[in-house]
């Protein structure tokens with residue numbers, strides 16, 4: 380049994396991770412400042428299902444250093460998920476984005492460093508640290524784009540090229556987490572995650588587009604497609620990501636100091652137009668959409684090469700993207716009235 384602190388534990392990935400770690404018999408503390416809209420719903424889910432079995436701490440990683448230090452000293456692992464997560468918000472308010480993502484992560488690391496027995500730190504970074512991938516040109520291929528050189532994905536050797544304040548703040552944090560393993564003999568792991576999707580994802584236009592599109596389809600609302608719609612993303616089902624976190628916890632000595640890309644890979648990649656086609660044809664939820672300009676930092680194609688995670692952790696995504704989308708639709712359907720209230724707020 381491990382003692383696991385999950386920062387951002389009332390968020391989408393956090394609630395899925397808490398559910399898994401609690402189910403596996405670990406001791407879980409969820410830390411969140413509940414700033415994200417909908418975290419009250421996730422917090423209620425945890426309370427309804429795991430009452431008395433976990434600890435919830437309302438705290439802010441920007442400022443509550445004493446709380447962080449106390450919790451770091453009490454736990455074996457910190458799964459650090461708390462973040463400002465929208466690229467668009469980072470552009471309009473780069474200081475808040477920096478404070479949460481860069482300074483907040485620094486605070487988490489310093490709290491861990493101060494502990495007598497230092498907890499391992501697992502950090503949720505992002506594929507956005509690779510920037511626009513201009514050196515990997517994309518060409519159109521029907522309803523999608525593909526890498527011109529036909530590569531199957533982007534590996535960890537790809538140069539970092541932070542683009543957008545979100546890319547910069549997450550990238551800075553990513554490098555701090557990595558360096559603390561080298562400098563301070565701490566156990567840390569960085570996962571550069573692609574698009575994650577699944578139950579408990581209260582997607583908004585700026586973040587969580589898979590759920591956002593499906594919810595729009597459910598309520599017959601139009602969506603905006605930024606760019607051509609041919610941009611390609613590899614989608615990773617949240618359960619598979621949590622598998623990866625679990626494997627990192629179990630094998631922390633072997634993977635400490637490492638950085639891993641983690642996404643659905645080429646076989647779980649979709650362009651926006653392909654996804655819209657799937658919603659229409661396979662899910663029978665035709666939807667209306669209009670096009671608008673590209674958003675800053677949008678990559679024409681990102682597909683993760685997961686070979687390193689497979690080699691060192693024996694991990695690869697298990698959930699086919701179509702199956703994952705059906706699971707998410709099922710969760711959305713089961714929670715339709717909650718979602719109706721939520722999107723009216």
Ligand SMILES: NC(=O)c1ccc[n+]([C@@H]2O[C@H](COP(=O)([O-])OP(=O)(O)OC[C@H]3O[C@@H](n4cnc5c(N)ncnc54)[C@H](O)[C@@H]3O)[C@@H](O)[C@H]2O)c1
Nearest residue numbers: 387389390391392412414415439440460461462503572575
């Ligand atoms: N969802 C994805 O597709 C994706 C992709 C790549 C990386 N990530 C990273 O994974 C992590 C989790 O993402 P998510 O999708 O669950 O996002 P989320 O917004 O659902 O969860 C983030 C949580 O952090 C909390 N939080 C924000 N600021 C805080 C602060 N100052 N102090 C304490 N808590 C704070 C929010 O209330 C929220 O509950 C983030 O670090 C994100 O950058 C997510």
